[in-house]
Amino acid sequence: MAKVVEIPVVWMQGAACTGCVVSLLNSLSPGIARLVLRELVPGKHVSLRFLVTAMAGQGRQVMDVVRDETVKDKGNYILVMEGSVPVGHPAYGTVGEEGGREIPIAEIAGNLARHAAAVVCMGTCSSFGGIPAASPNPTGCVSMGELLAREKITTPVVNIPGCPPHPDWLIGSLLAVAVYGLGPVAGLLDDLKRPKIFYGKLVHETCPRRADFDAARFAKKFGDPGCLYLLGCRGPASYADCPTRMFNSGTNWCIGAGGPCHGCVEPEFPDRFSPLYEKIDDRRMDRFRLLQKPATAPKA
Amino acid sequence: MASPASRSAAKGETILIDPVSRIEGHMRVDVVIDGGQVKDARCSGTLFRGFENILVGRHPLDAVRLTQRVCGVCPMIHGTASATCLDAALGVADKVPPNGRIVRNLLLGSNYLQSHILHFFTLAALDYADVAALADYDGPESDLKAVRAFIDRKDLAPFFPRYEGDYRCNKQTNIDLVRGYVKALTVRRVCHEMISVWGGKMPHDVAMVPGGVTSEITADKIAFTLSRLGEIRDFVE
Numbered sequence A: 001m002a003k004v005v006e007i008p009v010v011w012m013q014g015a016a017c018t019g020c021v022v023s024l025l026n027s028l029s030p031g032i033a034r035l036v037l038r039e040l041v042p043g044k045h046v047s048l049r050f051l052v053t054a055m056a057g058q059g060r061q062v063m064d065v066v067r068d069e070t071v072k073d074k075g076n077y078i079l080v081m082e083g084s085v086p087v088g089h090p091a092y093g094t095v096g097e098e099g100g101r102e103i104p105i106a107e108i109a110g111n112l113a114r115h116a117a118a119v120v121c122m123g124t125c126s127s128f129g130g131i132p133a134a135s136p137n138p139t140g141c142v143s144m145g146e147l148l149a150r151e152k153i154t155t156p157v158v159n160i161p162g163c164p165p166h167p168d169w170l171i172g173s174l175l176a177v178a179v180y181g182l183g184p185v186a187g188l189l190d191d192l193k194r195p196k197i198f199y200g201k202l203v204h205e206t207c208p209r210r211a212d213f214d215a216a217r218f219a220k221k222f223g224d225p226g227c228l229y230l231l232g233c234r235g236p237a238s239y240a241d242c243p244t245r246m247f248n249s250g251t252n253w254c255i256g257a258g259g260p261c262h263g264c265v266e267p268e269f270p271d272r273f274s275p276l277y278e279k280i281d282d283r284r285m286d287r288f289r290l291l292q293k294p295a296t297a298p299k300a
Numbered sequence B: 001m002a003s004p005a006s007r008s009a010a011k012g013e014t015i016l017i018d019p020v021s022r023i024e025g026h027m028r029v030d031v032v033i034d035g036g037q038v039k040d041a042r043c044s045g046t047l048f049r050g051f052e053n054i055l056v057g058r059h060p061l062d063a064v065r066l067t068q069r070v071c072g073v074c075p076m077i078h079g080t081a082s083a084t085c086l087d088a089a090l091g092v093a094d095k096v097p098p099n100g101r102i103v104r105n106l107l108l109g110s111n112y113l114q115s116h117i118l119h120f121f122t123l124a125a126l127d128y129a130d131v132a133a134l135a136d137y138d139g140p141e142s143d144l145k146a147v148r149a150f151i152d153r154k155d156l157a158p159f160f161p162r163y164e165g166d167y168r169c170n171k172q173t174n175i176d177l178v179r180g181y182v183k184a185l186t187v188r189r190v191c192h193e194m195i196s197v198w199g200g201k202m203p204h205d206v207a208m209v210p211g212g213v214t215s216e217i218t219a220d221k222i223a224f225t226l227s228r229l230g231e232i233r234d235f236v237e
């Protein structure tokens, strides 16, 4: 049997709700059992070294795994970070204890990031701050990107925002890193470090209610048919392939259930998109591009 | 921060478990033992986010979305609590139409199923099931053969390290437990599909709103739900 290359993954949670892990468990192709037990592609297997939500060990034992990874697999493991990082006070979030001192999330996330091959920010909280960083940001949460900038850590970052993200967005990105390596993948990211294959188009561009938008057939109240623009839809400002990929094994997606897109993949979520059910307008939208005329006509 | 010794006045040896794994969230447990007896025990959550403070001053409708982010395992109960609060505050508690009530119950009930399967198998089972019992499995089942091949590769995360304690089930029971563990991974996902068809996506639905739900009721969604529920029922039974 040919040697199987292990891709060590350390999944650390900061100020999070575990929704990103649960979304990963929802993966259809590959199913989660296949992802954990079998090779992702021939010759490569994801080894989930650390994930508190699923791992058998406890306490000291699993903290030793964290310490060992940074030595044994230094520069080789992928850190998947779920949740933002509370820096307002060390006691707002801790994981494990060392010599009688509880370890702040910021410290453990920083150490893991410093020695990783890459940091994959799973979810809007770790990508941009998200829910815990929402005003008044009671615990002083920052995104992983911000933590890395403060600590002058230069490990490459890939952002997989979403609240929570589609499991394909994570697994597809991990696979791209495993097969092509980090260099080429870096070229496939947008200005917010999101893989363009998943975040390349506005929700509004592929939304099945787009014809209603164009014909000005707008839903006025919940449950009405038509475009949800007047009910606060952030599809015109949100880059993700939700309308075509759909969630939960392709069962449905937000607008499919009559709920407007809240723009959960964007740095504006939730604060700058609040109130969520109020119509967006140009004034409140700094990245609102589609309804604005281009400053200059594109060259032919 | 406080060391475990300063957390309890009881004398004796302290056992610390931090982090407690296979739960939602961050937790530690300090147990003080003296002469083979538990003298004191303390559980503490080790993450604070301040959700209540985040909600102050926001538009009330946003609460149904934001409060679900308290927990990605059980968002629907937070959403339901929030929506029913708003029903009462807006004076529409008695005006939720029967279909709205039924769809809300489907959303919440499916999450309940999901949480039970997740808790029993994905989280708790590894305290009882000995995955190592599959090391010499030579039967025909593809899931179990995959477990054996996994063990053969010798990179055993996330099933090891573990406490090498008292896995008292016999070999056949262990095989049954591991089969259930693997199968439950699929069945739990099916519970979420049942939520998604009415709620848009899971975790964190978009359909539950004060007054009812946003989603439309159609025959195909009813057929979808019944078929998914049947799969879950087959597994549970």
Ligand code: SF4
Binding pocket: A203, A204, A205, A207, A208, A209, A210, A211, A213, A226, A227, A228, A229, A233, A234, A235, A236, A255, A261
């Ligand atoms: S505004 Fe929203 S509902 Fe309307 S077409 Fe765009 S994405 Fe679809």
Ligand code: SF4
Binding pocket: A162, A163, A203, A238, A240, A242, A253, A254, A255, A260, A261, A262, A263, A264, A265, B201
């Ligand atoms: S449709 Fe909008 S709110 Fe829904 S998952 Fe996609 S980006 Fe997030």
